[in-house]
Amino acid sequence: MQKVMELLGESDISQDSGYEEFIENLKDGKSEEVIEALINVEPDEIGGRIALTGFYYQFLVFLEYWVEMLQGKWDFVALELHEDIVVGKGNKLRFIQVKSSKETEQLASETLSKRTSVKEDGKLKAIINDSWVDKLIKKANYFKKSEGFETEFQLITSFIILKSRNLDVKKYRTKDFYEEIGDDDDLVKFMTHDLLQDKNKKKICYEEDCGEHITELLSRFCITKRADLDSMKYYESHIIQSLSEGLGEGANLTKEDLMMLIGRLMKMCNLYKEDKLVLYLSETESNELSQYLEDRATERAEKRVQLKGSLTIIEDVFTNLTQQLSNMDLYQEINEYIIFYKKYLEEWISEGGTIRELINRYLDGDQYSLKYKLENIHQQKERLFELFSVNLLLILAYDDVSKFSNHYKSLLVKEIQNIFIGFLSLNRGEKIDMGIEKAKKLLKNYEEIQLLLNPPKTILQGKFQNNRSQPLLIELQDQDIKIDHLPEELNLGEVNVVLHIIPGGMFETEFDNLFNFNDINDLKEHLTALWGGLL
Template sequence: MLEDILKYCFEDLSDEDRNSILNMDFNRSIDQLHAPINNADLEDILLDEKTSDNGGIVAMTGFYYQMMVSVLYLGEVFQGKWDGMFLDHHQDIVLFNNSEKIVKFIQVKTKNKSYSPADIKIGKSWIPKLFLTAYNIEKLSGFELRFEIISNCFYLDTQSFNISPFYPNSVNKNDEKIKKLVAENFDVKNVDVESTKDNLLNQAFQNFNMKYLHPEELKGKIAISIPKILGFEHSQLSTEILNHVIAEFFNACYNPKDASIQLIKDEKLNNLKEYIKKKLTDNLTKEYHSKSDEKILTQYFTKLDSDYSNSKLNSNFISEFKLFVDGFREDLEKILSDCDLTMKSIINLYLEYNKGIDVKLEESDYENHFNDLLSLLLFLKISIEKNLMIKEVNRHILSIKLDRLLFLILGNNDDMKVSSEVIQDFKDLFPRLDNSEKLRIANSQDVSIIISGQFDNEDSNQSTELKKEELDFSLNPSINNSKLDEITANNITEVQTPISILYAHRDNLNEINKPGNRKKYKNLVDMKNKIDEELKLDGII
């Protein structure tokens, strides 16, 4: 009994743990025996140990926040409020409008907390430095100069001085102490007259404000404002798009040869705008297709659930079947979420043999063809019990792979077309396939064509195999790929095994789902046997 338990436990171990036990020296005392550290253990050790050096993380967090602020103001540049924007030149952000003679200097400050008493360095260093940066550029004397400090931390008034007067909507206007502190550290180049300094300082304070933006609030503002400015009223800027723009900003600030690299305007500005607009358009399209995909799948699986909810059906079979169907739906949803395929592009491949040509059908016909296709995929998976893969790169043929088996599915919507005509259509189409599609078929040892949907299947028994010599495997000329050019049609057909031809007429698919047959299924194996019988899969699997 104990031996069986130990054997069972041993078989349940991973290969790594088994080898560790087998290689253990049991001649040592129990105190000397230690389980080896695996990757997960090592990760936990490094994660649990507090780091003594997080300066890099603090710095990178600050830089990322600064770049997010830059993206927020990029929206104003898109709007035309500014001619352009400098990144990390003179100040963290500099915006300029030449026609209105305005230049705005923005300083971004970060702290590892959201609220903090105002530090003396705000008055002694931050504000004076911000003002001096602008006033020390003599050629800006005819411009209106604006100033702003933005931080992820809200600074609170202290006994030494009040900072709140510079925040928007502040009721506290007592700013004399901090103004005095700033004045003591305001030493403008080439200006010696005290009254002139006072005038400049008064102008600066009139055009100065502080702003508190929590990182999440900042992200939210960016997500909504940028799309709205570009005409996408109901869209949001994704983290992916935000990070791409920030990456472009970081690139502009990396060891620039001159400050023009840090200038965002003209071509750079237009490229960023077009990139964002394209991604927002793509996201809208993806969202549309996602909702469409969900509607199609929900419609199919709701009907399937209804068909298999009859109390007269075998309860064990129903439990097994519904569990399998749930997994099948998850597989389909994962395929759709992980690639550029949509149910619409799949039905285009299925019926038009071209991903880019939209099928034109009545709503009821759409539903029938999706029912045919999804039922066929479900039945193949029940029969073969392997992971389902749909080749997204194919542009002409709906290609399904389950383990080593490759299925080329040719859907049809013409009940007058005999199957031999469908096969001839496939032969005629074959020369136009991409090299990748041809090579995928050539390199697969087990390839089957499945003719599916509506067609005249009277001659179906006459064609069960398509010989390699009947297909044109010659490849299209490649660009700078000599190895591909060496592959000839003869080389391919020499290794290409015959392609099996299977038939999945709507009548065959309906026969599997027929109420009378559903009642006969005692388990999923019974259903598999019926699938193999109707689709003639016995010689394929």
């Protein structure tokens, strides 16, 4: 492998306007900027960004070979940015050059066979072996058949290479190698030109340098057409699908995964000989990359399951809520508010909220609590029913939806018309003191001092002891509100901080009381007075 790396590092680079900037960005650890530029290139603009797109196209080809590596066809995949890709299996090596263009067709004379001519006094003196096919074939000089190596050469393009005068390469445009190449082949004649020399003026004879006749070398050369730049999205989809299949069932990768993967590959490039970036994937790096993709796919799958599960629970709870109220006189009117609230909760979940977070904050004031795991589905639905039924009473009173407040990250706090109400649920048989202590503890999690000084009035729900007692006002002592790292000028000992605790048992009665109303305005007036007295 060291020999391959050295060869990649010695490759001649035909620099273009975008190469130096691209390399500098990667050397400076700015692969995110490169990826962002790629993401922002619209499909119909892609052909106009050849410098940047050429690198991207090379990475797509690299990934296609990585898929083959995952399938066991290759032991490693390596590339030197803007030049060769090399894959290997045992002593078998394949050298690949990737060329892209906004054109869909180009002549052979303007592409793979284009060489630099040296003239003196207007006469052709020498021809430099710097064409695409020369650069590929001369790799056999480093990995000779006589030394046990098996070499292959592939030119991958985004365009079709057409026949030009004295050069027909149609037989090489094949998925497999042609194998039978005669001395009269146009490319054989091209590769054995009498005036051929390298840039150091050394005469070139591939048979002498590589130890094989040029027909043998060209029998292992092919030209492979991939997607046009204008159709690159289909090539991307092919790569994404291939990677998904390679990772196994359920690994549905996305365009975002592809971009993240290419960004990761860019970061993995190692600087070689000051100005060359080389990327090498052995089995170890390959396993790390595949694990990275699997983790992303698994995380997304879990989120989909979680989303579906959360929405299913919401649906079940609201079905129970509507069924329990279906026989009341005002069912049609109240059902509109139920639908309104349900829609809000579904949107909240679709935007990233989860039943896990909701239950944890409702029971423990901590979205990362383990309380959720201790509750079975039936218990979770009971908790949510008591929470949603109280919020329905709020919505009816204020004719507005009660939303989750963004100001609080621990205690579950709902906001309605600039009024903040906290919710905590206790277990059957627990004492109200436990809820009070929990509310005190949560004060220390408030990030903003104004939230600490004016905590939300908190409703304690559940079948705890004395859950129908009167609301409590609890003036906190210094030790209750001692907070580390608080600025010295903020002396909380001189400030009265009061907790408002509202036992939630009364709301069970109010929920049952909905059946006693047959006029929606009377009901709203009653609930407005109730909440006005509490809040």
